[in-house]
Amino acid sequence: MATINATITINSDIGMGANISKSMNMHKFQSAVGLEETDGLSSKVFNATTAVKIVDNADGTAGKASKVYVRNTGSSKDNFFYVAFNASAAGATTTETIGKLYGGDWMLIPWAATAATTHDIFVAPNTAEEMNLEWMVFVE
Amino acid sequence: MATTTATVNITSQDLTPGMPLNINASSTLMQTGTTTGLELMDMGTGKLTEASADDQLFKSLGTADSANYVYICNNSTNTDHYMTVTINATLIGNLGSGEWLFMPWNCSDGSAEIEIQAEPSGTIDYEYAIFKSAWTLPAAGS
Numbered sequence: 242m243a244t245i246n247a248t249i250t251i252n253s254d255i256g257m258g259a260n261i262s263k264s265m266n267m268h269k270f271q272s273a274v275g276l277e278e279t280d281g282l283s284s285k286v287f288n289a290t291t292a293v294k295i296v297d298n299a300d301g302t303a304g305k306a307s308k309v310y311v312r313n314t315g316s317s318k319d320n321f322f323y324v325a326f327n328a329s330a331a332g333a334t335t336t337e338t339i340g341k342l343y344g345g346d347w348m349l350i351p352w353a354a355t356a357a358t359t360h361d362i363f364v365a366p367n368t369a370e371e372m373n374l375e376w377m378v379f380v381e
Numbered sequence: 382m383a384t385t386t387a388t389v390n391i392t393s394q395d396l397t398p399g400m401p402l403n404i405n406a407s408s409t410l411m412q413t414g415t416t417t418g419l420e421l422m423d424m425g426t427g428k429l430t431e432a433s434a435d436d437q438l439f440k441s442l443g444t445a446d447s448a449n450y451v452y453i454c455n456n457s458t459n460t461d462h463y464m465t466v467t468i469n470a471t472l473i474g475n476l477g478s479g480e481w482l483f484m485p486w487n488c489s490d491g492s493a494e495i496e497i498q499a500e501p502s503g504t505i506d507y508e509y510a511i512f513k514s515a516w517t518l519p520a521a522g523s
Binding site: 243244245246247248249250251252253254255256259261263265266267268270271272273277279281282306307308310312318319321323324326336337338339340341342343345346347348349350351352353355359360377379 | 383384385386387388389390391392393394395396397402404406407408409410411414415416419420421422424446448449450452454460461463466468469471472473474475476477478479480481482483484485486487489493510512
């Protein structure tokens with residue numbers, strides 16, 4: 242088994258402030274055994290607003306644990322990637338857009354690799370200007 | 382202006398033999414499409430008891446397609462215990478014991494609430510935080 246550790250730190254001076262620090266080891270579903278597989282860290286340059294699938298439901302296994310890390314490696318706070326569970330990956334009124342990753346933003350989520358296209362993960366830039374994304378999938 | 386910074390470090394010495402993994406990422410969280418820091422935050426802890434239906438953790442914020450960020454941690458130490466996390470009934474994934482998530486949430490429409498559920502039985506301690514661009518107070522009586 243492999244040991245994959247992820248530590249988050251959030252510091253904020255909003256109101257009374259927040260200091261969150263939490264470390265986890267990525268485990269198999271209902272287990273203390275670590276995740277063991279990955280296709281590695283991927284990256285892509287985008288030059289269009291067209292939605293692109295970055296994670297296929299077949300990359301994981303239904304009923305097993307998976308994690309997905311995604312990061313907009315740019316610095317612009319004007320430009321962003323939509324991240325969504327659908328091919329259109331647009332903003333409002335789509336089922337189901339997760340959120341927007343602006344320059345420097347990242348996410349790390351558990352991913353239910355339900356064996357259906359409803360759980361493919363797509364991204365779509367909001368601009369045709371050059372943007373860069375990196376992502377990595379961890380599976381059992 | 383407030384400053385909120387979220388940092389992640391992902392490491393593994395043995396996932397890929399001979400190639401240690403070390404990812405570092407940090408972002409200062411800004412209001413939608415600006416370089417002005419977020420100024421709204423809710424955080425807390427709770428106990429989530431297994432039930433047949435999801436519980437609503439974050440209701441629609443009233444400002445669609447905005448920049449918001451969500452942190453949730455399953456503080457259970459029982460490896461059987463996990464939390465399902467959904468947006469508008471779409472399952473994102475299962476958060477195992479001791480695991481956390483951090484993600485953007487654009488609150489794409491009025492139905493895009495975030496829901497959680499304890500599985501498969503018992504009660505799970507959890508903690509959460511949400512950092513928001515905007516928030517519309519609910520109308521009186523709603």
